[in-house]
Amino acid sequence: MPPTTTPSTSRLPDGTALTRLADIVRARAQVSPTARAMTTAAGAATFAELDELSSRIAHRLVSEGVRPGDRVAYIGRNSPEFLAVLYGAAKAGAVATAVNVLLAPAEVTWILDDAAPRAVFLGAEDQHHRPAVQASTARPLVVSAAPEDLTAWTADVPATDPAADGGGDEPALILYSSGTTGNPKGVVLSGHNMARALAAVQDLLELDDTSVAMAPIPFFHISGLGLALVATLVGAELITFTPAGPEDLVATLRERRVSHAVVVPTVLQRLVEMPQSQEPGAWEHLRYVIYGAAPMPTPLLRRAIDVLGCKFVQSYGLTESSGGVTILTHEDHLAGLERPHLLTSCGRALGSVRLRVVDPVLGSDVAPGERGEIWIGGDHVMSGYWRNAEATDAAMSGAWLRTGDIGVLDAEGYLYVVDRLKDMLVSGGENVYPAEVERVLVEHPDVAECAVVAMPSPTWGEVPAALVVRRPGSAVDADALVAWARERMAHFKCPKVVEFTDQLPRNASGKVLKRAIRIAPVPTA
Structure with missing residues (x-):
């Protein structure tokens, strides 16, 4: 299936190509x-x-x-x-x-x-x-x-x-x-x-001078800045203040007649459950919900489509790729109601983007459905890292950006992001992707969030270890979580050690700092 079609470049109101900010x-x-x-x-x-x-x-x-x-x-x-x-x-x-x-x-x-x-x-x-x-x-x-x-x-x-x-x-x-x-x-x-x-943003989200976009994403992130720039380009109004809570969010979206809203699935869940959301005509101005950070569960999508009646999209990209390079369109979301695995995808490549999934050692493309490192080509790709030739050389292979993300590209061209390459561990000769283990653990009703890291093992080389944040009031223990994982995935993928904490270490952008996680290994006999 071909990439998603988008214009090759942005156009100014007079029709000339945009080249300068x-x-x-x-x-x-x-x-x-x-x-x-x-x-x-x-x-x-x-x-x-x-x-x-x-x-x-x-x-x-x-x-x-x-x-x-x-x-x-x-x-x-x-x-x-x-x-x-x-x-x-x-x-x-x-x-x-x-x-x-x-x-x-x-x-x-x-x-x-x-x-x-x-x-x-x-x-x-x-x-x-x-x-x-x-x-x-x-x-x-x-x-x-x-x-x-x-x-x-x-x-x-x-x-x-x-x-x-x-x-x-x-x-x-x-x-x-x-x-x-x-x-x-x-x-x-x-x-x-x-x-x-x-x-890509302008065309696929149908943004124009009648649009009102609300995105409380900081401009120092590429996704926030990209939306701000395209809002100016098309003449849309950008609302930047952050509502105080779900009730305030609903009121703001309705009173400001927001047409394009950026939310995460957890916030969307609370939004569609609120009584104010059920009122007739409550969402007549809302045209798009743009989300990220997590896949959209099928039951939530069904409910959100029924309550909000708008279109849903999500994307994948990096700062190094000038933002999004794939899109899971609203049509893909509708297809995902019957084919739920599509909702775990981040969509297909935009028309101006080239995607490869590559064996990180051999540098050759893997077969559709197999895991490898995601490489991005095209005019979205950065010119390099500022004053850091070594890092630029490590990130680029010719004209291709090596993302450091492990993914799968299926036969239809849908991309599935599995994990970060640097986080992958090898246990007894088998590749283990921490994100896969994390997804299983957070399905447990007593787990709020978790992070899985590699722990040295004299027997297996490396084994998975999990740092877990319990939900309030929970007393779930390590044995229960290991048993939960063993029922749902291969035993070599299951955490061998589980520790608990009140919060995961994060950097200023909110990303989990796995290098700061320290879990004591189980003593060997």
Whole structure:
């Protein structure tokens, strides 16, 4: 079956191909200047306001000595100022660098030392990062991006566009990976990379200037930033504040007439069960639910389609691939009601993307249905890691991005992600994928979440070990969980040791830090 068809590149409102990030806001401000670009808890900003502020920021950056190719960093939460700085840096010819606001001071300093920005903007709620910024060897200019401070900082410069940005092949963004296995790496993306990625989002989600998108995903993540950029491109309103709970979420989605909502399946489960969701006409404006982080259980999908009456999609991608490279369409979801295994897939490749599943040792493609490393080709793929040739060489095989993910590509072209290659363990000559073991364990009614890691074994080389978080009130023990696993999977895959904890160790992006998990081996006789 062929890949999912998408345009080869994004188009501006006048029909010309998008190549430069700043052209997104330039073109949109010309077409719909007074339309809302973004709504936050504090108010709203129009596309004209976003364009004017970004031009003033660009002029001020140039006056402060920022030159094409210099980095300009932003540390802050989702806001109009975040996008204005990103577009302003682009108009000045600089490379925008978004930094995770949840990082510890030492981590922030490390990233800034690596990126060496000429200027760093701090969001209104993130001024506490100032000491970490000032500790960087880059010695950047530090600017408060609180609305009143940014207005004052740009008051004496013109609102005209300096248009100092170059071509689409030049670096436009640097986003840092989460660093679960060491220091984060700066992923360098060009204007052309993003233009290819945005085309898929725009077309497959039917986004246009009547859309209202709600996605509380931070802009320092590629999925959050990608949606923000495509919203500007098409003239959609982007709602960025985070509802306080399920009731507030339902009220916000309905009152704001949201057409495109990003949620995770656990939140969706609570949403469809609420009495407010059952009211006639409650979801007449909702057109798409975009989800990720976990497969959609078939019973939940049936219920959600019945209650919400909208379309469902999910995707797979990485920062290194400029975001999503596959899509499980709504039609696939409907097919999944009769073929439930499809709902564990992340869909088929977008039309501009090439996918391979490769034997990580031999470098040759495996047969359909067999496991191997997922490789991605096409114009979505990054140009490399910032100032890290060794990591770039390790991640790239010619024009192919080696994702480090283990997956299966079936005969119909559907991709199933199994685990991370680095997490795979070999027990008695058999490959064991921790994610597979984790999926079995979390099906136990007393398990909230878990992480499975490799433990050295003098007999088998490695064996699986599990760190488990019990559900509140549960007293399930290790023997019960091992017995549960043995009923559902091959014994060599089952955990040989189970320990319990109140919470799993995570990094600032919320990913489980498996390298921080320490489980004591069972003493041998």
